[in-house]
Amino acid sequence: MNKTIDIQAAVAIAAAEAMAAKTQGTFGVGGVLLDGAGNVLQSMHNNVVRQGLVFDPTAHGERQLVDWYFAERAKGTPLPPPCELTIVTSLDPCCMCTGAILEAGFNVVVAAPDAKAGINYDGAASFTALPQPLQQLAGKRFAYPSVRGASEYARLPSGATPKSFFIGKSISEATQALCSLVFESTSAEVMRLLHAGDDAALLDPASLPLDHVVVRALRRRYPDALTYRCAPHAPDAGLAPFLQAAMEQDKRDGGQGDAAALLDAFGNLLLCMPGQLASSVIRTPFMECTRQYAQLRYELMAAADAPLQDEIKRYLGHPKHGTFVLAIGPDAGAASFMTLGAYGSTMEGALPENNPAQFQYVRPAMPQAELQALCRAMPPLYRNIIQVRPTQVADRALVAAIG
Ligand SMILES: [Zn+2]
Structure with missing residues (x-):
């Protein structure tokens, strides 16, 4: 089993998943689930589109990781409780994935921002997009590590403190840029595909x-x-x-x-x-x-x-x-x-x-x-x-x- 104790190494796995998603023709987003010692339990990427067709609009990386966890537990696989686990994701979770993560109780480390659909869309890490009782909870669970550098991808850390097993606590500028660019390079085309053929008259x-x-x-x-x-x-x-x-x-x-x-x-x-x-x-x-x-x-x-x-x-x-x-x-x-x-x-x-x-x-x-x-x-x-x-x-x- 792979073990990763640096946030950078975990984000690099998520970024590789995001690249795999892009080659599949779906949104370029990926994530990895780590246990409380940094062992990689599972990695997954977006699966909204397969073979040029809409497969499942809810098949985002994070949502699938949450369902994977519960499916494994139902099979009897011994897994620690969600509060000990961390999802590291290449892109800020959307509202669906944020709700799923908070409902299930996982921790999150986020690489690239998403100014349109991300739960931290304004970058303030105050989570005003959530209903009030959930804002504090997100503040304790969602970490945005620092990205060192001078480019537009650089940032100071905000949000929660990542789990203590992480030794390296920052993301490299290049990996952060990769996470952003791979998503941006897929977004418009996938959106077009999601609505392809919409104009044809419907039949009963x-x-x-x-x-x-x-x-x-x-x-x-x-x-x-x-x-x-x-x-x-x-x-x-x-x-x-x-x-x-x-x-x-x-x-x-x-x-x-x-x-x-x-x-x-x-x-x-x-x-x-x-x-x-x-x-x-x-x-x-x-x-x-x-x-x-x-x-x-x-x-x-x-x-x-x-x-x-x-x-x-x-x-x-x-x-x-x-x-x-x-x-x-x-x-x-x-x-x-x-x-x-x-x-x-x-x-x-x-x-x-x-x-x-x-x-x-x-x-x-x-x-x-x-x-x-x-x-x-x-x-x-x-x-x-x-x-x-x-x-x-x-x-x-x-x-x-x-x-
Ligand atoms: Zn999502």
């Missing part, structure tokens, strides 16, 4: 025969797919039994009884998922729902020729044209912040003008005004471009049914 999957490849794939993931339909973007009481069934399942699986549904642009129910919280504390219903939908599209597309790919994209459109419906709205906790961030990673850009209420919830967990303020404090990508703004469903009968 409810019009397809039951043996069509799209319908069969949907129902393998969710047997009740296409059995409920509402007016576009206006979920009504008819959605309640589907949410309730997933909420019950979520409770049985160790969750708090939440659920997340995805309706398409026509109002068809595509998926309604519970979480998988018994396997990992970050597999919340929204995470499961957005991942299942992306992977469903990926599997169909990867197996299709170009004309069929085009057809699949039109029957299973980008989720920004549909509606995500959470049974329980976000609160000020780390798991909800992860959900808001993962929602941002799923949208990745501005919402269509004709779909301002893409993100809806049934039962509020905090007053709407407070939730809006929380979203307005998020880093620029989320507050200015995506404009993350969950709103309560309009249908009172649905609210009454979920209680």
